[in-house]
Amino acid sequence: xxxxxxxxxxxxxxxxxxxxxxxxxxxxxxxxxxxxxxxxxxxxxxxxxxxxxxxxxxxxxxxxxxxxxxxxxxxxxxxxxxxxxxxxxxxxxxxxxxxxxxxxxxxxxxxxxxxxxxxxxxxxxxxxxxxxxxxxxxxxxxxxxxxxxxxxxxxxxxxxxxxxxxxxxxxxxxxxxxxxxxxxxxxxxxxxxxxxxxxxxxxxxxxxxxxxxxxxxxxxxxxxxxxxxxxxxx
Amino acid sequence: xxxxxxxxxxxxxxxxxxxxxxxxxxxxxxxxxxxxxxxxxxxxxxxxxxxxxxxxxxxxxxxxxxxxxxxxxxxxxxxxxxxxxxxxxxxxxxxxxxxxxxxxxxxxxxxxxxxxxxxxxxxxxxxxxxxxxxxxxxxxxxxxxxxxxxxxxxxxxxxxxxxxxxxxxxxxxxxxxxxxxxxxxxxxxxxxxxxxxxxxxxxxxxxxxxxxxxxxxxxxxxxxxxxxxxxxxx
Numbered sequence: 001x002x003x004x005x006x007x008x009x010x011x012x013x014x015x016x017x018x019x020x021x022x023x024x025x026x027x028x029x030x031x032x033x034x035x036x037x038x039x040x041x042x043x044x045x046x047x048x049x050x051x052x053x054x055x056x057x058x059x060x061x062x063x064x065x066x067x068x069x070x071x072x073x074x075x076x077x078x079x080x081x082x083x084x085x086x087x088x089x090x091x092x093x094x095x096x097x098x099x100x101x102x103x104x105x106x107x108x109x110x111x112x113x114x115x116x117x118x119x120x121x122x123x124x125x126x127x128x129x130x131x132x133x134x135x136x137x138x139x140x141x142x143x144x145x146x147x148x149x150x151x152x153x154x155x156x157x158x159x160x161x162x163x164x165x166x167x168x169x170x171x172x173x174x175x176x177x178x179x180x181x182x183x184x185x186x187x188x189x190x191x192x193x194x195x196x197x198x199x200x201x202x203x204x205x206x207x208x209x210x211x212x213x214x215x216x217x218x219x220x221x222x223x224x225x226x227x228x229x230x231x232x233x234x
Numbered sequence: 235x236x237x238x239x240x241x242x243x244x245x246x247x248x249x250x251x252x253x254x255x256x257x258x259x260x261x262x263x264x265x266x267x268x269x270x271x272x273x274x275x276x277x278x279x280x281x282x283x284x285x286x287x288x289x290x291x292x293x294x295x296x297x298x299x300x301x302x303x304x305x306x307x308x309x310x311x312x313x314x315x316x317x318x319x320x321x322x323x324x325x326x327x328x329x330x331x332x333x334x335x336x337x338x339x340x341x342x343x344x345x346x347x348x349x350x351x352x353x354x355x356x357x358x359x360x361x362x363x364x365x366x367x368x369x370x371x372x373x374x375x376x377x378x379x380x381x382x383x384x385x386x387x388x389x390x391x392x393x394x395x396x397x398x399x400x401x402x403x404x405x406x407x408x409x410x411x412x413x414x415x416x417x418x419x420x421x422x423x424x425x426x427x428x429x430x431x432x433x434x435x436x437x438x439x440x441x442x443x444x445x446x447x448x449x450x451x452x453x454x455x456x457x458x459x460x461x462x463x464x465x466x467x468x
Contacts, residue, residue, distance in 0.1 A: 053385030151287030
């Protein structure tokens with residue numbers, strides 16, 4: 001079958017400078033914001049006329065960090081504790097025959113800054129630098145099927161309680177809100193999803209690090225909560 | 235920016251042998267069924283393990299009939315009567331910089347017939363022969379946002395009443411249900427969407443033809459209803 005070539009229309013700029021810690025689906029952490037920077041020749045204002053009347057949009061993107069891996073017929077979804085295999089087409093893993101992703105995002109605004117057309121987005125689950133192939137308006141009458149049944153992932157994963165040690169608390173309080181918006185709520189929201197790889201769950205008390213922008217967030221997981229121990233520069 | 239190349243995993247076999255008459259969004263006509271035929275090397279049964287526990291899936295596909303057209307910054311959505319321009323990124327038109335589409339479909343079954351792995355789908359809006367790049371399970375907790383606001387397309391278009399003349403009625407009654415399943419309900423559902431191009435609306439009484447499989451469905455539109463006048467072979 002013939003293949004098809006596509007050129008990205010833009011690039012995601014997000015707080016997620018590594019894959020670890022990214023929410024496993026969009027919308028789980030509203031404070032996870034990003035900008036989609038539209039590249040030429042796609043950055044004509046009229047190409048986006050009317051989009052600001054939509055609250056949400058779809059992003060069709062490339063899992064660029066998954067490129068160049070051979071695909072496997074089955075994957076181990078984190079949802080199943082990493083010890084059961086499901087078909088790659090019954091999962092949303094980025095390691096798939098065509099590493100194309102699709103995410104719904106909240107549209108927070110459209111602006112031009114230093115000549116670059118930017119869409120400001122919320123609730124995202126995308127790595128910084130993600131190439132975006134297309135955007136489309138979200139149409140609830142066609143796209144929202146609340147009664148759909150969803151096999152092994154019927155609802156959002158349960159959230160873990162998150163507490164902050166004094167140093168981490170102080171860093172959040174003093175952080176520049178322009179550079180690190182909603183830092184504490186963001187960290188709490190992300191860690192509540194328990195971002196550890198499934199196969200590491202059970203190793204309680206072991207320290208983990210998560211990167212956001214140029215920050216390293218150190219935390220430990222106990223049986224009933226997650227403790228943010230410290231936040232420092234990378 | 236670097237470009238990306240993708241190879242389709244399969245091809246849609248649908249009743250829609252031309253673009254005219256295809257529902258403008260998925261889900262509007264549940265009887266619009268199709269099969270997605272998976273091509274090698276993607277047709278391994280284990281790659282679909284677990285998918286049958288999901289009621290709906292996403293199809294990421296190529297608008298292959300829109301390939302090779304230069305994109306324009308604005309389009310005229312049928313929803314707006316074809317006389318107002320919206321940004322191409324505020325529309326779901328197939329004529330877009332990267333002609334990639336995304337549709338949700340009901341998963342009716344997975345089967346292997348004559349050695350070909352086929353997903354049977356309902357509520358589709360896809361032309362016969364559409365190349366499919368990826369499928370993903372529909373996750374209502376992430377994908378269903380009933381409260382989203384949607385600019386100029388807040389809800390499904392109003393349906394028109396459809397009546398059948400005697401010849402059309404008889405053809406539907408006598409049609410082989412294996413070859414033309416639910417023919418009358420399908421035709422009524424499709425025509426209720428008023429498939430005429432927006433710029434032709436107003437030309438009441440003019441005859442139109444719509445192709446389904448190898449059938450030509452002739453109809454006229456009056457101010458308050460659509461009359462299916464005759465059904466014949468092409």
